[in-house]
Amino acid sequence: MNQISDDLKVVHFELSNRKINIIFPTTPFVNKEGVSFFCKKRKEEKRYYLKCDMKVIKDSTLVSIEIEQFKKYFQSEVRLDLYMENLNEVGENPVRVYFAKFSNNIERYQKPVYLKNDFYLSSYITKNNHVSIVINTEEKIKSEMFEGHVKLHKLKVKKVNLNVSFDIDTKVKVEIKAIILKHRKGPEQIRIKLGPNQIKENRVEISLDMKNVELLQFYWDFYVEVISEKLGNVHLRVKNFSILNKFKLQYFPSIFTIKNKNDYIILPYITQSEDFSINYRLKGRYEDKKFKINEIIAFILYILFGFFFIGSKIWLIHEKFSETAQDNSFSFFKYCYKNHPNKKVYFVIKKESEDCVHTIPYKKRVAHFMSVKHLFLILVSKRIISSEAKGHGFAWRVSQGMIKPRLNQKKYIFLQHGVLGLKKVDGTFNANGNNHADLFVTSSEIEKNIVHDYLGYPLENIIVTGLARWDELERQHTHEKTEILCMPTWRNWLEEVTDEEFIRSDYFQKYLELITSTELRNFLSEQDLYLNFYLHPKFIQYAKLFNSVDNRINIIEFGEQTVNSLIKRSSMLITDYSSVAWEYCYLDKPVLFFQFDKGKYESLQGSYLDLDKDLFGRNSFDVNTLICHLKELVAAGMKLDNSIIKQKSKFFKYIDQNNCSRIYQEIIKNEESTSHKEELMYALKRSPIVRTVWRKVKGIRT
Structure with a gap:
């Protein structure tokens, strides 16, 4: 975006009658034709155009934006910035809407209005005087509107007691009511009412017997409940500003670390956004x-000898939980090992993994997971390369210690697990x-645009190369x-239930109905076919619940x-x-889609492609229709439709090795x-301590 234009000053704004009303000087709206407004997610590129009414009133222009249109665009919490585009001006670029001179008699936040489900919308003025919009729960918007914050003061653990104190930093008068622990992924919360002896002016001191606190896995966030005259009941997230x-x-x-029953632990920590939580x-x-x-040995070796590796440019590669050698990461590692032997590239895998046997020919460049060698390589490496998130290269859910922060500080190349789209x-x-x-690996211009528009990556960080494992795909099976x-995928609403x-x-219920269907079993037998049912790795714990009743239907567990x-x-x-559907299209093999929960999936997970128009195969919403489509496809010789073959160039920029x-x-x-x-x-x-120092400095400046 270009520099802020002096022509786009806001003189007033308000949120009323389910409209965002903004008043501008008339100058930029002499010719309203070609003028349009849109919003953008913070630090992302995708635009969402906004319908609006414009009226010239004396020396000003009133722009009214209906808030109903935000319902179709946004399904979850989001922060949006407001822009205007004037197509009448040659070479004119979109510009941020902002206040030229912000007056203290204008409220920075407008009272939130209900949008849909649990979400509310509020328009507000940023600290840089830009006009922005926030969509979130009413509770979170109110906490954002609150003038002040809660700071973590001191923390101490004594056996099973968590002793903690907080400071309420605010200029407005408040009544402190309670400490609340909220489960991050559910409605559960624990409310700890405060007595007079636990509140000293604006400081709260509590001692929690954690053995008597009923917790669910995994993350619980600390809030302080206060009552203010202006906002009423407000839940304020506890922040950390202390470097110590x-x-x-x-x-x-x-x-x-507090040891709980049955090998459970309670571990207080500070999040990346400096919030106080427990795991x-x-x-x-x-x-x-x-x-x-x-860890200690690896860190000492790094202190003593790390300077020898400053110019080494080591690449460290891993896959899902560092326990497989079968995805894009391993394919890329093998390519590097064979074609660039002088490049120091190492593959990380758990020693007990069944896939470890695949790494034997490359053992001099293999590091066993959490060994001294692996941990030392994390400290001295220059690039982390993976088909999964960075965190899969270290102990899962462990964020503290000396090694994990260094992993987070490394530059990261994402090879992807599969094509983005569905x-x-x-x-x-x-x-x-x-x-x-x-660097974010993609396979086509369509996918590149998804990564740019929806994930917010600059174009220079997105590379169109094709997936590494496709080099090993064979077009004919023998x-x-x-x-x-x-091969169904996972559901975010069923994780860890x-x-x-x-x-x-x-x-x-639907997949069990499919694999136990008498009609399907008879058809497989008649046509001499076999069905392999492969559950997604995220659902590996539920694989034992699926049982085959026919030797032509095989339940295959991950690994x-x-x-x-x-x-x-x-x-x-x-x-x-x-995303495995793209592999089949790549190989000219047909795909049948089984989307019995399409509505729920689109609401809770979402797809970048239009599931009604962009699929490259027939879709079914019940088992009977799926089996019918299967029979028709087998009768036609199990060939990819010619119309799909003709469209392959838009899904794949390269089809080679x-x-x-x-x-x-x-x-x-x-x-x-x-x-x-x-x-x-x-x-x-990306240093945790430097980030804390920076936030502390920003807080002082503010």
Whole structure:
């Protein structure tokens, strides 16, 4: 975006009658034709055009934007900036709407109005005087409107007691009511009413017996409930501004770890946005004394010898939870090992993994997960390369200690697990999130635009190369049996539910109905076909709930066979929203889609493609229709439709065996174009202590 235009001053704004009303000087609206307004998510590129009414009143122009239109665009919490575009001006670029002179008699936040479900909308003026919009729960908008914040003062753990004090930093008069622990992914909360002896002026001191607090996994956030004259009841998130608190919790977590019953632990920590929370979970195997000693040894070796590796440019590669060697990461690692032997590239895998056998030919460049070698390589490496998030290269859910912060400071190349299109991952791989990638691998211009528009990546950080594992795909299978692969993906609303809840879900019921269908079993027998049912790795704990009643239907658990081998052997695919569909299209093999929960999926997960128009295969919404489509496709010879073959060029920029080569060259280019100063600044910005210092300085300035 260009510099702020002096022509776009706002003289007044308000939120009333379900409209955002903004008053401008008339000057920029002499000719209203061609003038349009739109909003953009903060730090992203995708535009959302806004319908509006314009009226000239004396020397001003009133622009009214109906808030109803935000319902169709946004399904969750979001922050939006307002822009105007004037097509009448040659070369005119969109400009931010802003206040030239903000007056104290104008409220920065407008009273939130109900939008849909649990979400409200408020328009507000930023600290830089820009006009912006926030959509969130009423509770969170009110806490944002509150003039002040709650600061973590001191923290101490004594046996099972969590002793903590907070300061209420505000100029307005408030009544402090309670401490509230809120479960991050559910409605559960624990309210701890405060007595007079626990409040001293604006400081709250409490001692919590954590053995008597009923918690669910995993994350609980601390809030202080206050009542203000202006806003009423407000829940304020507890923030940390203390460098000492951050240092102790980040690097010496064992001091603050509370051991609970049945090997569960309670671990206080500071989030990346400097909020105070606790993590309640089973103690991980990689938190045992042996691995803690490995961390200390690796860190000491790094202090003593790390300077020898300053110019080494080591690449460290891993896959899902560092326990597989079958995805894009392993394909790319093998390419580097064979074609660029002088490049120091290492693959990380768990020693006990069944896939470890695949790494034997490359053992001199393999590091076993959480070994001293692996942890030392994290400290000295220059690039982390993976088909999963960075966090899969370290003990899962462990964020404290000496090693994890260094992993987060490394530049990261995301090879992707599959093509983006059928599943929204804005919250997971957003350009400004924890899993930010410095290079994002894509397969087509369509996918590149998705990454740019929805995830907010600059175009220079997105490379169109094709996926690494496609170099190993074979277009003809020579297996003795004719196989069909059924590979559904996961559902975000079913993650980590109990077995009983999973069994009651339509996901389980529909796929169980499919694999136990008498009609399907008879058809497979008649046509001498075999069906392989492969559950997504995120649902591996539920695989035991699916039982085959026919030897022609095989239940394959994650890790038993590689996905690549299943794809090569099978003649067609049945899936719902899995990116594996692109592999089949790439190989000219047909796909049947089974989207029995399409409405719920679009609401809770979402798709970048239009599920009614953009699928490259027939869609079914019940088991009977799916089996009918399967019979028709088998009768037609299980061939990809010619109309889909003609469209392949828009889904794949390259169809060859040079994807790894293109990826390698792009990483080398990125590496060579990055100066030592840029590498240092990148690491400093992601240092937990530097981030705390910066937020503290910003707070003082404010």
